[in-house]
Amino acid sequence: MKKAESEIFSKWLPILIVGAILIIIFKTIDNLDLLGNMVRNFFSIISPFLFGVLICYFTYKPALKLEEAYRDLKIDFIAKRARLFGVLSVYLMVLLLLVLFVLFIIPILVTSLVDLASSFPAYWDSIVAFIANISEATGMDLTANINDFANSALSTLLDPANVEAFARGLFGFANSILNMFIALVVSLYILIERESINNFFDKLGKIFFSEETQNQMKKYIAQINNVLFTFIAGKGVDSIINWVVVTTILLVLGVEYAVLLGIIAGIANFIPYLGSLLAVIFISFLTLLTGGVSLFIPTAILLVIFQQIDGNYIEPRIMKTVLKLSPILVIFAVIVGGAYFGIVGMFLGVPFVAICKQILLEYMDSRKEKASKA
Numbered sequence: 579m580k581k582a583e584s585e586i587f588s589k590w591l592p593i594l595i596v597g598a599i600l601i602i603i604f605k606t607i608d609n610l611d612l613l614g615n616m617v618r619n620f621f622s623i624i625s626p627f628l629f630g631v632l633i634c635y636f637t638y639k640p641a642l643k644l645e646e647a648y649r650d651l652k653i654d655f656i657a658k659r660a661r662l663f664g665v666l667s668v669y670l671m672v673l674l675l676l677v678l679f680v681l682f683i684i685p686i687l688v689t690s691l692v693d694l695a696s697s698f699p700a701y702w703d704s705i706v707a708f709i710a711n712i713s714e715a716t717g718m719d720l721t722a723n724i725n726d727f728a729n730s731a732l733s734t735l736l737d738p739a740n741v742e743a744f745a746r747g748l749f750g751f752a753n754s755i756l757n758m759f760i761a762l763v764v765s766l767y768i769l770i771e772r773e774s775i776n777n778f779f780d781k782l783g784k785i786f787f788s789e790e791t792q793n794q795m796k797k798y799i800a801q802i803n804n805v806l807f808t809f810i811a812g813k814g815v816d817s818i819i820n821w822v823v824v825t826t827i828l829l830v831l832g833v834e835y836a837v838l839l840g841i842i843a844g845i846a847n848f849i850p851y852l853g854s855l856l857a858v859i860f861i862s863f864l865t866l867l868t869g870g871v872s873l874f875i876p877t878a879i880l881l882v883i884f885q886q887i888d889g890n891y892i893e894p895r896i897m898k899t900v901l902k903l904s905p906i907l908v909i910f911a912v913i914v915g916g917a918y919f920g921i922v923g924m925f926l927g928v929p930f931v932a933i934c935k936q937i938l939l940e941y942m943d944s945r946k947e948k949a950s951k952a
Contacts, residue, residue: 626757630764635810641668641769665769669762683837690838701867802933809929812897817847819892820854824861827880833861834868849921850928851908854885907931 621628645664649657656663768775783792825840833839839861846857858881866874908928915927 626760627764629757629761630768632810633761633765634768635807636814637665637668637672637765638769638807639811640671641665644668662770665766669766683841686837687841690835694835694838697868704867798937801936805929805933805936808897809932812893813848813850813925816888816893816896817844819896820844820847820888823884823888824857824881827884828861828865828877831873831877831880832869833865833873833877835864839864849924850912851905852912853924854888858882858885907935 641661641664643664644667645660648660648663651657783795787795821840821844824843825836828836828839843854843857843861846853846860849856858878861881862874862878865877869877908931911927911931912924915923915925915930917923919926
Protein backbone atom coordinates (compact mmCIF):
# COMPACT_ATOMS: atom_id res chain seq x y z
CA MET A 579 0.00 0.00 0.00
CA LYS A 580 2.79 2.35 0.91
CA LYS A 581 4.53 1.52 -2.37
CA ALA A 582 1.38 2.33 -4.34
CA GLU A 583 0.97 5.62 -2.48
CA SER A 584 4.61 6.45 -3.18
CA GLU A 585 4.14 5.76 -6.90
CA ILE A 586 1.01 7.94 -7.01
CA PHE A 587 2.85 10.71 -5.16
CA SER A 588 5.88 10.55 -7.48
CA LYS A 589 3.54 10.54 -10.51
CA TRP A 590 1.47 13.54 -9.48
CA LEU A 591 4.18 15.63 -7.79
CA PRO A 592 5.71 16.97 -11.06
CA ILE A 593 2.21 17.84 -12.32
CA LEU A 594 1.43 19.70 -9.09
CA ILE A 595 4.74 21.60 -9.30
CA VAL A 596 4.11 22.58 -12.94
CA GLY A 597 0.57 23.63 -12.04
CA ALA A 598 1.79 25.74 -9.13
CA ILE A 599 4.40 27.41 -11.37
CA LEU A 600 1.74 28.17 -14.01
CA ILE A 601 -0.55 29.69 -11.36
CA ILE A 602 2.30 31.85 -10.04
CA ILE A 603 3.17 33.01 -13.57
CA PHE A 604 -0.51 33.76 -14.34
CA LYS A 605 -0.98 35.68 -11.09
CA THR A 606 2.25 37.58 -11.71
CA ILE A 607 1.14 38.64 -15.20
CA ASP A 608 -2.37 39.40 -13.97
CA ASN A 609 -0.99 41.68 -11.25
CA LEU A 610 1.92 43.11 -13.22
CA ASP A 611 0.87 46.72 -12.57
CA LEU A 612 0.61 46.02 -8.83
CA LEU A 613 4.08 44.43 -8.79
CA GLY A 614 5.47 47.34 -10.79
CA ASN A 615 4.03 49.83 -8.30
CA MET A 616 5.45 47.81 -5.41
CA VAL A 617 8.92 47.80 -6.99
CA ARG A 618 8.73 51.55 -7.73
CA ASN A 619 7.57 52.30 -4.18
CA PHE A 620 10.38 50.15 -2.76
CA PHE A 621 13.04 51.96 -4.78
CA SER A 622 11.45 55.29 -3.87
CA ILE A 623 11.78 54.42 -0.18
CA ILE A 624 15.41 53.32 -0.40
CA SER A 625 16.41 56.05 -2.89
CA PRO A 626 18.18 58.15 -0.19
CA PHE A 627 20.37 55.14 0.61
CA LEU A 628 21.10 54.47 -3.08
CA PHE A 629 21.92 58.14 -3.60
CA GLY A 630 24.19 57.99 -0.57
CA VAL A 631 26.11 55.14 -2.21
CA LEU A 632 26.30 57.21 -5.40
CA ILE A 633 27.78 60.15 -3.47
CA CYS A 634 30.47 57.80 -2.13
CA TYR A 635 31.68 57.14 -5.67
CA PHE A 636 32.46 60.87 -6.04
CA THR A 637 33.96 61.44 -2.58
CA TYR A 638 35.86 58.19 -1.89
CA LYS A 639 39.11 59.00 -3.73
CA PRO A 640 39.50 62.57 -2.38
CA ALA A 641 38.70 61.32 1.15
CA LEU A 642 41.28 58.53 0.78
CA LYS A 643 43.99 60.97 -0.39
CA LEU A 644 43.28 63.35 2.49
CA GLU A 645 43.26 60.44 4.94
CA GLU A 646 46.76 59.47 3.79
CA ALA A 647 47.89 63.11 4.09
CA TYR A 648 46.58 63.35 7.67
CA ARG A 649 48.41 60.12 8.61
CA ASP A 650 51.67 61.58 7.29
CA LEU A 651 51.39 64.55 9.67
CA LYS A 652 52.75 62.34 12.49
CA ILE A 653 50.42 63.97 15.02
CA ASP A 654 48.94 61.18 17.14
CA PHE A 655 45.56 62.81 17.72
CA ILE A 656 45.07 63.47 13.98
CA ALA A 657 46.72 60.25 12.76
CA LYS A 658 44.42 58.08 14.89
CA ARG A 659 41.40 59.87 13.41
CA ALA A 660 42.83 60.36 9.91
CA ARG A 661 39.83 58.76 8.20
CA LEU A 662 37.34 60.92 10.10
CA PHE A 663 39.31 64.10 9.34
CA GLY A 664 39.70 63.11 5.68
CA VAL A 665 35.98 62.45 5.16
CA LEU A 666 34.90 65.58 7.04
CA SER A 667 37.37 67.72 5.07
CA VAL A 668 35.95 66.52 1.77
CA TYR A 669 32.38 67.20 2.87
CA LEU A 670 33.29 70.64 4.19
CA MET A 671 34.83 71.46 0.80
CA VAL A 672 31.70 70.18 -0.96
CA LEU A 673 29.57 72.29 1.38
CA LEU A 674 31.71 75.35 0.61
CA LEU A 675 31.30 74.77 -3.14
CA LEU A 676 27.52 74.43 -2.70
CA VAL A 677 27.40 77.71 -0.75
CA LEU A 678 29.41 79.48 -3.48
CA PHE A 679 27.12 77.95 -6.12
CA VAL A 680 24.01 79.19 -4.31
CA LEU A 681 25.44 82.67 -3.72
CA PHE A 682 26.89 83.33 -7.18
CA ILE A 683 25.53 80.87 -9.77
CA ILE A 684 21.91 80.46 -8.68
CA PRO A 685 21.07 84.21 -9.03
CA ILE A 686 22.49 84.19 -12.59
CA LEU A 687 20.45 81.08 -13.43
CA VAL A 688 17.24 82.57 -12.04
CA THR A 689 17.79 85.80 -14.00
CA SER A 690 18.49 83.83 -17.18
CA LEU A 691 15.41 81.63 -16.77
CA VAL A 692 13.13 84.61 -16.09
CA ASP A 693 14.56 86.50 -19.08
CA LEU A 694 14.26 83.42 -21.30
CA ALA A 695 10.64 82.88 -20.26
CA SER A 696 9.74 86.53 -20.96
CA SER A 697 11.48 86.42 -24.35
CA PHE A 698 10.00 83.08 -25.39
CA PRO A 699 6.97 84.54 -27.24
CA ALA A 700 9.31 86.58 -29.46
CA TYR A 701 11.48 83.51 -30.09
CA TRP A 702 8.38 81.49 -30.90
CA ASP A 703 7.26 84.11 -33.43
CA SER A 704 10.69 83.84 -35.05
CA ILE A 705 10.34 80.05 -35.32
CA VAL A 706 6.86 80.36 -36.82
CA ALA A 707 8.08 82.98 -39.32
CA PHE A 708 11.00 80.76 -40.31
CA ILE A 709 8.70 77.78 -40.83
CA ALA A 710 6.31 79.97 -42.81
CA ASN A 711 9.17 80.89 -45.16
CA ILE A 712 10.01 77.22 -45.60
CA SER A 713 6.33 76.45 -46.25
CA GLU A 714 6.17 79.16 -48.89
CA ALA A 715 9.36 77.96 -50.58
CA THR A 716 8.43 74.26 -50.58
CA GLY A 717 4.67 74.52 -50.99
CA MET A 718 4.12 72.47 -47.82
CA ASP A 719 1.72 73.76 -45.16
CA LEU A 720 3.98 73.41 -42.10
CA THR A 721 2.59 76.46 -40.29
CA ALA A 722 -0.70 74.73 -39.48
CA ASN A 723 1.20 71.78 -38.01
CA ILE A 724 3.36 73.96 -35.79
CA ASN A 725 0.32 75.93 -34.60
CA ASP A 726 -1.51 72.69 -33.79
CA PHE A 727 1.55 71.55 -31.85
CA ALA A 728 1.67 74.83 -29.90
CA ASN A 729 -2.04 74.70 -29.06
CA SER A 730 -1.75 71.08 -28.00
CA ALA A 731 1.28 71.81 -25.80
CA LEU A 732 -0.43 74.82 -24.23
CA SER A 733 -3.63 72.90 -23.48
CA THR A 734 -1.53 70.10 -21.96
CA LEU A 735 0.32 72.54 -19.70
CA LEU A 736 -2.92 74.18 -18.58
CA ASP A 737 -4.72 70.90 -17.99
CA PRO A 738 -5.95 70.79 -14.34
CA ALA A 739 -4.44 67.37 -13.82
CA ASN A 740 -1.01 68.59 -14.90
CA VAL A 741 -1.32 71.72 -12.77
CA GLU A 742 -2.19 69.52 -9.81
CA ALA A 743 0.80 67.27 -10.57
CA PHE A 744 3.04 70.34 -10.73
CA ALA A 745 1.72 71.47 -7.34
CA ARG A 746 2.45 68.02 -5.92
CA GLY A 747 5.95 68.28 -7.35
CA LEU A 748 6.53 71.59 -5.58
CA PHE A 749 5.17 70.11 -2.38
CA GLY A 750 7.56 67.18 -2.73
CA PHE A 751 10.56 69.51 -2.96
CA ALA A 752 10.82 69.58 0.85
CA ASN A 753 10.84 65.78 0.84
CA SER A 754 13.68 65.85 -1.70
CA ILE A 755 15.71 68.11 0.58
CA LEU A 756 15.15 65.65 3.44
CA ASN A 757 16.19 62.73 1.23
CA MET A 758 19.33 64.62 0.23
CA PHE A 759 20.22 65.13 3.89
CA ILE A 760 19.68 61.40 4.60
CA ALA A 761 21.83 60.51 1.57
CA LEU A 762 24.68 62.70 2.87
CA VAL A 763 24.48 61.07 6.31
CA VAL A 764 24.45 57.60 4.71
CA SER A 765 27.47 58.41 2.54
CA LEU A 766 29.36 59.76 5.57
CA TYR A 767 28.65 56.57 7.51
CA ILE A 768 29.70 54.34 4.58
CA LEU A 769 33.02 56.15 4.10
CA ILE A 770 33.90 56.25 7.80
CA GLU A 771 32.75 52.69 8.63
CA ARG A 772 33.57 50.99 5.31
CA GLU A 773 35.84 48.35 6.85
CA SER A 774 33.20 47.34 9.41
CA ILE A 775 30.58 47.14 6.65
CA ASN A 776 32.89 44.95 4.52
CA ASN A 777 33.61 42.66 7.48
CA PHE A 778 29.89 42.28 8.19
CA PHE A 779 29.07 41.20 4.62
CA ASP A 780 32.13 38.94 4.61
CA LYS A 781 30.90 37.10 7.73
CA LEU A 782 27.37 36.96 6.30
CA GLY A 783 28.69 35.44 3.09
CA LYS A 784 30.55 32.71 4.98
CA ILE A 785 27.28 31.60 6.58
CA PHE A 786 25.31 31.16 3.33
CA PHE A 787 27.95 30.38 0.68
CA SER A 788 30.90 28.09 0.20
CA GLU A 789 34.40 29.56 0.08
CA GLU A 790 34.62 29.04 -3.70
CA THR A 791 31.26 30.74 -4.32
CA GLN A 792 32.17 33.58 -1.97
CA ASN A 793 35.48 34.18 -3.76
CA GLN A 794 33.69 34.24 -7.10
CA MET A 795 31.12 36.70 -5.76
CA LYS A 796 33.91 38.93 -4.40
CA LYS A 797 35.56 38.87 -7.82
CA TYR A 798 32.34 39.94 -9.57
CA ILE A 799 31.55 42.59 -6.94
CA ALA A 800 35.07 44.02 -7.32
CA GLN A 801 34.61 44.18 -11.11
CA ILE A 802 31.19 45.82 -10.76
CA ASN A 803 32.57 48.33 -8.27
CA ASN A 804 35.51 49.12 -10.56
CA VAL A 805 33.27 49.73 -13.58
CA LEU A 806 30.82 51.86 -11.60
CA PHE A 807 33.55 53.88 -9.89
CA THR A 808 35.40 54.47 -13.17
CA PHE A 809 32.23 55.48 -14.97
CA ILE A 810 30.52 57.59 -12.30
CA ALA A 811 33.59 59.43 -10.99
CA GLY A 812 35.01 59.83 -14.50
CA LYS A 813 31.75 61.16 -15.88
CA GLY A 814 31.49 63.56 -12.95
CA VAL A 815 34.93 65.06 -13.61
CA ASP A 816 34.33 65.17 -17.37
CA SER A 817 30.96 66.88 -16.89
CA ILE A 818 32.60 69.59 -14.76
CA ILE A 819 35.15 70.12 -17.54
CA ASN A 820 32.29 70.34 -20.06
CA TRP A 821 30.49 72.89 -17.89
CA VAL A 822 33.58 75.11 -17.51
CA VAL A 823 34.77 74.89 -21.14
CA VAL A 824 31.34 75.33 -22.76
CA THR A 825 30.52 78.25 -20.43
CA THR A 826 33.87 79.88 -21.28
CA ILE A 827 33.31 79.45 -25.04
CA LEU A 828 29.84 80.96 -24.83
CA LEU A 829 30.99 83.88 -22.62
CA VAL A 830 33.87 84.70 -24.99
CA LEU A 831 31.54 84.63 -28.00
CA GLY A 832 28.95 86.74 -26.17
CA VAL A 833 26.14 84.18 -26.30
CA GLU A 834 23.10 84.98 -24.15
CA TYR A 835 22.38 82.74 -21.14
CA ALA A 836 25.99 81.42 -21.30
CA VAL A 837 26.10 80.21 -17.67
CA LEU A 838 22.71 78.48 -17.94
CA LEU A 839 23.64 76.78 -21.22
CA GLY A 840 27.02 75.72 -19.81
CA ILE A 841 25.33 74.00 -16.88
CA ILE A 842 22.91 72.29 -19.29
CA ALA A 843 25.92 71.01 -21.26
CA GLY A 844 27.55 69.67 -18.08
CA ILE A 845 24.38 67.89 -16.94
CA ALA A 846 23.65 66.50 -20.41
CA ASN A 847 27.17 65.07 -20.58
CA PHE A 848 26.18 62.56 -17.89
CA ILE A 849 24.07 60.83 -20.55
CA PRO A 850 26.62 58.80 -22.55
CA TYR A 851 27.07 59.30 -26.28
CA LEU A 852 23.80 61.17 -26.88
CA GLY A 853 23.87 63.76 -24.07
CA SER A 854 26.67 65.99 -25.37
CA LEU A 855 25.30 65.78 -28.92
CA LEU A 856 21.82 66.88 -27.81
CA ALA A 857 23.38 69.69 -25.74
CA VAL A 858 25.30 70.99 -28.78
CA ILE A 859 22.13 70.93 -30.89
CA PHE A 860 20.06 72.72 -28.23
CA ILE A 861 22.70 75.37 -27.48
CA SER A 862 23.32 76.02 -31.19
CA PHE A 863 19.58 76.33 -31.88
CA LEU A 864 19.05 78.76 -28.99
CA THR A 865 22.08 80.76 -30.14
CA LEU A 866 20.54 80.98 -33.61
CA LEU A 867 17.36 82.43 -32.08
CA THR A 868 19.11 84.90 -29.77
CA GLY A 869 22.17 85.91 -31.81
CA GLY A 870 21.39 85.13 -35.43
CA VAL A 871 23.39 83.24 -38.04
CA SER A 872 26.58 85.27 -37.48
CA LEU A 873 26.80 84.02 -33.87
CA PHE A 874 25.34 80.59 -34.57
CA ILE A 875 28.09 79.48 -36.99
CA PRO A 876 31.18 80.05 -34.75
CA THR A 877 29.31 78.73 -31.71
CA ALA A 878 28.29 75.50 -33.44
CA ILE A 879 31.79 75.00 -34.91
CA LEU A 880 33.60 75.51 -31.58
CA LEU A 881 31.15 73.30 -29.67
CA VAL A 882 31.48 70.47 -32.20
CA ILE A 883 35.29 70.75 -32.09
CA PHE A 884 35.28 70.60 -28.29
CA GLN A 885 32.84 67.68 -28.32
CA GLN A 886 35.21 65.71 -30.58
CA ILE A 887 38.24 66.57 -28.43
CA ASP A 888 36.35 65.60 -25.28
CA GLY A 889 34.97 62.35 -26.70
CA ASN A 890 38.22 61.17 -28.28
CA TYR A 891 40.90 62.56 -25.96
CA ILE A 892 39.75 64.03 -22.62
CA GLU A 893 37.11 61.54 -21.47
CA PRO A 894 39.07 58.33 -22.32
CA ARG A 895 42.06 59.62 -20.32
CA ILE A 896 39.86 60.53 -17.35
CA MET A 897 38.17 57.14 -17.42
CA LYS A 898 41.58 55.39 -17.81
CA THR A 899 39.79 52.11 -18.52
CA VAL A 900 37.49 51.96 -21.54
CA LEU A 901 34.12 50.27 -21.16
CA LYS A 902 34.65 48.66 -24.60
CA LEU A 903 31.07 48.99 -25.77
CA SER A 904 30.08 49.58 -29.37
CA PRO A 905 28.04 52.74 -30.11
CA ILE A 906 25.01 50.54 -30.89
CA LEU A 907 25.13 48.98 -27.40
CA VAL A 908 25.59 52.41 -25.80
CA ILE A 909 22.56 53.83 -27.63
CA PHE A 910 20.55 50.70 -26.75
CA ALA A 911 21.49 51.03 -23.05
CA VAL A 912 20.63 54.75 -23.00
CA ILE A 913 17.24 54.31 -24.73
CA VAL A 914 16.13 51.25 -22.73
CA GLY A 915 17.42 52.66 -19.44
CA GLY A 916 15.67 55.98 -20.09
CA ALA A 917 12.41 54.27 -21.07
CA TYR A 918 12.21 52.31 -17.80
CA PHE A 919 14.07 54.45 -15.25
CA GLY A 920 14.15 57.98 -16.68
CA ILE A 921 17.27 60.16 -16.52
CA VAL A 922 18.96 57.92 -13.94
CA GLY A 923 18.40 54.92 -16.22
CA MET A 924 19.95 56.76 -19.16
CA PHE A 925 23.02 57.44 -17.03
CA LEU A 926 23.43 54.03 -15.36
CA GLY A 927 22.27 51.92 -18.33
CA VAL A 928 25.74 51.99 -19.94
CA PRO A 929 27.77 50.71 -16.94
CA PHE A 930 25.05 48.10 -16.28
CA VAL A 931 25.36 46.76 -19.85
CA ALA A 932 29.17 46.88 -19.57
CA ILE A 933 29.02 44.83 -16.34
CA CYS A 934 26.64 42.27 -17.89
CA LYS A 935 28.86 41.96 -20.96
CA GLN A 936 31.99 41.45 -18.86
CA ILE A 937 30.41 38.81 -16.61
CA LEU A 938 28.89 37.00 -19.62
CA LEU A 939 32.24 36.90 -21.44
CA GLU A 940 33.98 35.55 -18.34
CA TYR A 941 31.29 32.90 -17.92
CA MET A 942 31.65 31.83 -21.56
CA ASP A 943 35.45 31.65 -21.19
CA SER A 944 35.16 29.52 -18.04
CA ARG A 945 32.71 27.16 -19.78
CA LYS A 946 35.05 26.88 -22.76
CA GLU A 947 38.01 26.17 -20.44
CA LYS A 948 36.06 23.43 -18.59
CA ALA A 949 34.97 21.90 -21.92
CA SER A 950 38.57 21.81 -23.20
CA LYS A 951 39.79 20.14 -19.99
CA ALA A 952 37.03 17.52 -20.24
